[in-house]
Amino acid sequence: MKxxxxxxxxxLTSHVQLTLLALLCSTAxxxxxxLVVTRVKWLERPVLALAAIIQTxxxxxxxxxxxxLLATFNFQSIGFLPAFIGLTLYGILPILRNTVxxxxxxxPALLDAAKAVGMTPSQQxxxxxxxxxxxxxxxxxxxxxxWTVGVATLSTPVGATSxxxxxxxxxxxxxxxxxxxxCVAAAILALVLDGLVRGLEISVRKRQLRQFFGLxxxxxxxxxxxxxxxxxxxxxxxxxxxxxxxxxxxxxxxLAEILGQWIENETGRPSTQMQSLGxxxxxxxxxxxxxxxxxxxxxxxxxxxxxxxxxxxxRTNVLAEVRTFLASQHGIQIAATLGFENAYAVAxxxxxxxxxxxxxxxxxxxxxxxxxxxGDFEFxxxxxxxxxxxxxGLTFQEQRTMDAALMYQAAxxxxxxxxxxxxxxxxxxxxxxxxxxxDRFAIPPYDAVILVSEQAMRRWPDVFEAIxxxxxxxxxxxxxxxxxxxxxxxxxxxxxxxxxxxxxxTSQSPDxxxxxxxxxxxxx
Amino acid sequence: xxxxxxxxxxxxxxxxxxxLSIQVxxxxxxxxxxxxxxxxxxxxxxxxxxxxxxxxSVWIDGxxxxxxxxxxxxxxxGYTFQQVGLFPHMTVAENIAVxxxxxxxxxxxIQNRVSELLELVGLDSRELRERNPTQLSGGQQQRIGVxxxxxxxxxxxxxxxxxxxxxxxxxQRLQKFLARLRHELSLTIVFVTHDIAEALKLxxxxxxxxxxxLRQIGTPAALMLDPADDYVRQLLDAPRQxxxxxxxxxxxxxxxxxxxxxxx
Numbered sequence: 001m002k003x004x005x006x007x008x009x010x011x012l013t014s015h016v017q018l019t020l021l022a023l024l025c026s027t028a029x030x031x032x033x034x035l036v037v038t039r040v041k042w043l044e045r046p047v048l049a050l051a052a053i054i055q056t057x058x059x060x061x062x063x064x065x066x067x068x069l070l071a072t073f074n075f076q077s078i079g080f081l082p083a084f085i086g087l088t089l090y091g092i093l094p095i096l097r098n099t100v101x102x103x104x105x106x107x108p109a110l111l112d113a114a115k116a117v118g119m120t121p122s123q124q125x126x127x128x129x130x131x132x133x134x135x136x137x138x139x140x141x142x143x144x145x146x147w148t149v150g151v152a153t154l155s156t157p158v159g160a161t162s163x164x165x166x167x168x169x170x171x172x173x174x175x176x177x178x179x180x181x182x183c184v185a186a187a188i189l190a191l192v193l194d195g196l197v198r199g200l201e202i203s204v205r206k207r208q209l210r211q212f213f214g215l216x217x218x219x220x221x222x223x224x225x226x227x228x229x230x231x232x233x234x235x236x237x238x239x240x241x242x243x244x245x246x247x248x249x250x251x252x253x254x255l256a257e258i259l260g261q262w263i264e265n266e267t268g269r270p271s272t273q274m275q276s277l278g279x280x281x282x283x284x285x286x287x288x289x290x291x292x293x294x295x296x297x298x299x300x301x302x303x304x305x306x307x308x309x310x311x312x313x314x315r316t317n318v319l320a321e322v323r324t325f326l327a328s329q330h331g332i333q334i335a336a337t338l339g340f341e342n343a344y345a346v347a348x349x350x351x352x353x354x355x356x357x358x359x360x361x362x363x364x365x366x367x368x369x370x371x372x373x374x375g376d377f378e379f380x381x382x383x384x385x386x387x388x389x390x391x392x393g394l395t396f397q398e399q400r401t402m403d404a405a406l407m408y409q410a411a412x413x414x415x416x417x418x419x420x421x422x423x424x425x426x427x428x429x430x431x432x433x434x435x436x437x438x439d440r441f442a443i444p445p446y447d448a449v450i451l452v453s454e455q456a457m458r459r460w461p462d463v464f465e466a467i468x469x470x471x472x473x474x475x476x477x478x479x480x481x482x483x484x485x486x487x488x489x490x491x492x493x494x495x496x497x498x499x500x501x502x503x504x505x506t507s508q509s510p511d512x513x514x515x516x517x518x519x520x521x522x523x524x
Numbered sequence: 525x526x527x528x529x530x531x532x533x534x535x536x537x538x539x540x541x542x543x544l545s546i547q548v549x550x551x552x553x554x555x556x557x558x559x560x561x562x563x564x565x566x567x568x569x570x571x572x573x574x575x576x577x578x579x580x581s582v583w584i585d586g587x588x589x590x591x592x593x594x595x596x597x598x599x600x601x602g603y604t605f606q607q608v609g610l611f612p613h614m615t616v617a618e619n620i621a622v623x624x625x626x627x628x629x630x631x632x633x634i635q636n637r638v639s640e641l642l643e644l645v646g647l648d649s650r651e652l653r654e655r656n657p658t659q660l661s662g663g664q665q666q667r668i669g670v671x672x673x674x675x676x677x678x679x680x681x682x683x684x685x686x687x688x689x690x691x692x693x694x695x696q697r698l699q700k701f702l703a704r705l706r707h708e709l710s711l712t713i714v715f716v717t718h719d720i721a722e723a724l725k726l727x728x729x730x731x732x733x734x735x736x737x738l739r740q741i742g743t744p745a746a747l748m749l750d751p752a753d754d755y756v757r758q759l760l761d762a763p764r765q766x767x768x769x770x771x772x773x774x775x776x777x778x779x780x781x782x783x784x785x786x787x788x
Binding site: 107112116119123128132205404434 | 603
């Protein structure tokens with residue numbers, strides 16, 4: 001709890017920064033747009049329809065789609081910018097719609113009166129239409145505020161720190177305290193900001209000038225501080241720490257901690273993390289130079305980045321091909337091979353496997369139609385799954401997609417019969433599951449490799465060297481133990497990482513696998 | 525002097541006002557009278573350009589109003605209508621002060637004018653000036669509407685069924701008030717109504733309109749004595765018939781009730 005709360009100032013600041021700047025922009029866009037639309041009638045339908053369409057895109061997808069979109073135009077595609085743009089778009093509809101409704105609902109008699117007393121068109125707008133529509137517009141702003149605070153928690157996977165960091169990592173590592181802190185902090189923030197907007201509205205309506213200017217001054221100060229904060233991060237990249245990426249699951253949190261702590265210890269350079277990134281977001285961030293290093297898996301790179309439809313043979317060949325491809329296409333180096341595989345595997349409840357005599361995937365062939373299978377969000381659209389279907393000719397009675405953190409429990413409780421387990425997951429044994437052998441080699445190898453970006457390599461040769469020293473230092477058993485320590489014993493990833501590194505430093509000869517020494521980097 | 529010259533308004537193929545020409549000399553109280561859709565409100569709104577004419581012109585004091593800037597023209601013409609249209613986000617005083625504020629009067633001059641006007645329309649300045657207009661009765665609201673229209677000392681006033689939504693007693697009080705006021709301020713007034721009794725009571729001259737055209741114009745007495753056609757005769761006869769009907773209901777005199785039946 002204490003450790004978690006120590007993160008609050010940085011998470012909260014980023015969250016407030018994102019929320020307030022996005023709200024400012026949503027308002028700056030939608031208020032004038034709303035006024036234009038009420039003046040130019042034919043625009044109303046298309047503009048409102050467009051805003052509504054943006055709103056129907058699920059918020060997580062809206063933020064995620066900003067990443068490749070921004071990358072296409074060579075903007076910073078990870079971190080503040082995609083989250084900020086996504087949130088701004090998301091906040092537009094409520095303010096826009098309420099502006100249009102508010103203005104449209106002004107009694108026509110009042111407009112006649114405004115004209116008749118001799119107001120110019122702009123005086124009609126500022127002295128009559130806007131003040132009368134103000135409560136409705138403010139209501140829209142309040143809706144947008146609540147939404148933006150909530151949706152901002154989803155900016156974690158696109159690399160922007162927010163209160164969502166608590167929620168995403170907490171959900172993955174089953175740390176309920178962390179999830180709770182994130183939710184409660186977001187709720188309190190939403191209430192405070194709503195109160196602020198409400199206070200502004202009341203002071204305007206009741207003409208309490210002192211209160212109004214007090215609130216404006218408070219808001220202004222906040223914006224100045226946030227703007228300054230942002231400016232320093234944007235315009236002073238020289239003080240930038242080594243940025244380690246982590247996808248959104250336990251193993252990645254641990255490995256990112258190991259990398260960060262190792263680099264800080266070996267080179268004395270500060271490091272920071274971008275946590276809970278989407279799988280492709282992490283790679284894109286590395287290519288763009290927003291992330292300097294992270295751990296990925298050869299099988300993932302093989303299918304997602306290289307776009308190979310087929311399973312790529314044995315571990316050595318796949319690794320070699322991935323290495324060549326990354327270096328030649330993106331200038332990315334595989335600095336180290338950690339020494340374990342985190343592959344997909346098909347797992348069943350051990351007692352069931354016993355009674356049905358299941359030891360390998362081909363044993364499922366006669367049973368396929370009676371069984372149900374659970375997979376993580378991507379499994380059923382991945383080539384492994386197609387490959388399993390093709391090679392074993394398997395079809396199941398039911399396929400269910402679920403969160404990876406819940407999958408093991410689902411199998412143990414009998415909600416599904418089989419799951420797409422990860423071979424390093426400590427919960428396989430913890431939940432008494434059995435991995436079925438892939439006897440026809442349908443599943444590709446998934447060696448964990450540390451990727452380092454071209455930019456980072458040039459900027460920090462010492463960092464690259466330090467990372468290379470991690471080659472072959474973690475085997476499957478070690479990784480499984482660490483995962484289990486976080487997932488089931490509730491130990492924080494940074495502590496698990498620290499104690500592993502301590503053990504590593506004392507043992508003189510780390511376990512070396514046959515995949516050890518990387519061939520010399522291809523010349524560039 | 526207000527002069528309507530061949531004033532015409534078309535909405536698509538529909539003729540709302542058809543080649544209307546009327547002169548209103550300074551200080552005259554002219555009533556535009558007619559049924560719903562006869563074009564009387566459209567005519568009135570063309571005087572201060574709330575509606576732009578399709579043809580013809582309006583001349584005020586020898587100047588073509590089409591050549592004036594609309595909002596400047598309107599600041600010189602008082603306008604009051606049935607819905608009153610007081611601004612709900614402003615106090616009574618701010619509502620009355622709106623045109624002087626637009627004209628850039630000094631705050632002190634505005635405050636004095638507001639007090640003056642509240643007194644003129646018979647309302648307690650101290651009690652009402654900081655109130656919200658929505659808290660007032662219909663009669664009080666319309667008095668404030670009149671005060672707002674008079675704030676910048678216009679010489680011309682346009683009134684569009686200003687008392688139509690008020691109860692009969694309040695309406696009579698305000699009619700008397702207006703009759704006195706216009707002499708006090710020697711206003712030139714164009715007043716739209718479909719209430720014949722109201723027209724007869726207030727008007728110097730009545731212009732009777734039907735389907736966008738002028739049927740007859742003249743003093744109430746002249747129209748009553750010498751109606752130009754059946755429509756005018758029937759229209760002006762309506763209040764008398766109503767009075768007879770009321771009397772029949774009270775006294776039970778059946779003969780006059782039969783008369784009414786036959787007239788229908």
